[in-house]
Amino acid sequence: MNFAAVLFYAFSAIAIVAALGTVLARNIVYAALSLVGTMVMIAGIFFILHADFLALVQLLIYAGAVGVLLIFGLMLTNTGQPATGPKDRWQRPIAFVAAMAFILVAGYAAVSTDWMQGVVPQLERVPPAVLASSLFRNWALPFEIASLVLLVAMIGAIVISRRETSND
Amino acid sequence: MIEAIPLDHVVLVATTLFGIGLYGVLSRRNAVAILMAIELMLNAVNINFIAFSMYVSPDPTVGQIIAVFVITVAAAEVALGLAIVLQIFRNKSNINVDDLDLLRW
Numbered sequence: 358m359n360f361a362a363v364l365f366y367a368f369s370a371i372a373i374v375a376a377l378g379t380v381l382a383r384n385i386v387y388a389a390l391s392l393v394g395t396m397v398m399i400a401g402i403f404f405i406l407h408a409d410f411l412a413l414v415q416l417l418i419y420a421g422a423v424g425v426l427l428i429f430g431l432m433l434t435n436t437g438q439p440a441t442g443p444k445d446r447w448q449r450p451i452a453f454v455a456a457m458a459f460i461l462v463a464g465y466a467a468v469s470t471d472w473m474q475g476v477v478p479q480l481e482r483v484p485p486a487v488l489a490s491s492l493f494r495n496w497a498l499p500f501e502i503a504s505l506v507l508l509v510a511m512i513g514a515i516v517i518s519r520r521e522t523s524n525d
Numbered sequence: 526m527i528e529a530i531p532l533d534h535v536v537l538v539a540t541t542l543f544g545i546g547l548y549g550v551l552s553r554r555n556a557v558a559i560l561m562a563i564e565l566m567l568n569a570v571n572i573n574f575i576a577f578s579m580y581v582s583p584d585p586t587v588g589q590i591i592a593v594f595v596i597t598v599a600a601a602e603v604a605l606g607l608a609i610v611l612q613i614f615r616n617k618s619n620i621n622v623d624d625l626d627l628l629r630w
Contacts, residue, residue, distance in 0.1 A: 362530050369538040376542050376565055380549030385558055392561045395542075399568050406535070408575045411589050415571075418596055423564060423603050430557045430607040434614040452551030460544035467536040472581055483585050491586040492593070503597045510601030518608035520615075 365405045372398035385431055393424040407482045535576040543569035556610045556620040560603055567599045 375398060378391035396419035403412035492500060542565060549562025571592045578588020614620050 365530050365534075369534075373538070373541055373545070376545040379565060380545055380553065380558075380562055385555055388558055388561060392564065395565065396568065399542075399572060402535075402538070402572060403575060405530070406575050406579050408579070408589055408592075411571075411575060411592055414593065414596060415568075418600055419564070419568065423600065426603060426607060427557060427561055427564075430560075430610060433611055434557060434620050446552075448554075449552045452548045455551055456544040456548035459547055460540055463540045463543070464537055467540055468533050472532045472536075472577075480579060481585070483589065488586050488589055492590050496590050499594060503594055506601050507597060510605050514604045514608040517605070518611045 361405050365402060368398045368401040368405070372402070386428070389424065389427050389431055392427065393420050396420040396424065407480065409482070410485045410488055532576060532580045535580075536573060539569045539572040539576070541569075542566075542572070554621050554623050556613070556622050556625075557607070559622065560606045560610070563606075564599060564603060567595060571595055 372395050375391045375394040379388050379395060382388040382391060396415060400412045400415040400420065403409075403415055546562045546565035546569060549565065550559055553559050553562060574588040574592045574595070578585050582588055610620055613625065617625065619625075
């Protein structure tokens with residue numbers, strides 16, 4: 358058990374606790390802040406897995422942009438009244454059973470499968486330059502399509518959320 | 526270094542996070558909270574992509590690049606989702622998904 362492993366298990370434990378906070382907190386703002394905490398811990402897991410670039414992207418986009426966006430969304434859709442009480446929470450037991458079934462089945466599959474098959478993992482750090490050259494050469498077309506997706510999403514979000522004005 | 530971490534444990538963490546996100550999607554009634562749970566599930570999948578690309582893939586860049594694309598699509602999804610939620614809130618003054626039953630016959 359070396360330092361990286363200790364850090365990995367600590368990050369994983371905090372991430373799972375924060376994720377539980379995200380889905381269980383009654384106060385929706387606490388849920389959003391727990392989500393940001395989960396994202397930061399997942400960025401730490403990426404660092405330990407030698408994916409430095411992904412860790413930084415995770416911090417910038419998820420912990421930064423998406424977190425702020427979600428909290429803006431919460432502020433703009435605040436009804437001023439607390440969340441409705443437990444008037445009919447029949448979804449909860451079904452959701453619990455479904456989630457536990459998924460975790461047990463997928464967890465059993467993850468544990469019982471021999472992933473390595475005798476392969477010795479390389480586990481070498483991929484330099485960002487190698488990642489960039491692969492992204493812009495082998496993956497150039499998906500990259501361009503992703504940029505188009507982002508453009509369409511940006512224009513669509515503006516058009517959908519714009520208030521209708523009469524003088525247009 | 527990270528040789529001390531078995532791949533199983535990374536996959537188990539990702540599975541647990543995905544299951545928690547699934548519970549959130551199914552049990553939450555606030556539309557923004559459902560979007561947050563979906564982000565949780567997408568992040569769990571990203572952990573798996575990176576773990577498998579690092580441990581068993583012959584080319585460790587592929588998993589990271591696909592994770593970048595997942596993050597891209599997730600950003601587009603959360604922007605559009607929040608725009609739709611905002612418009613629903615303007616029309617109905619409510620984002621409780623149980624009350625949004627306009628299409629129910």
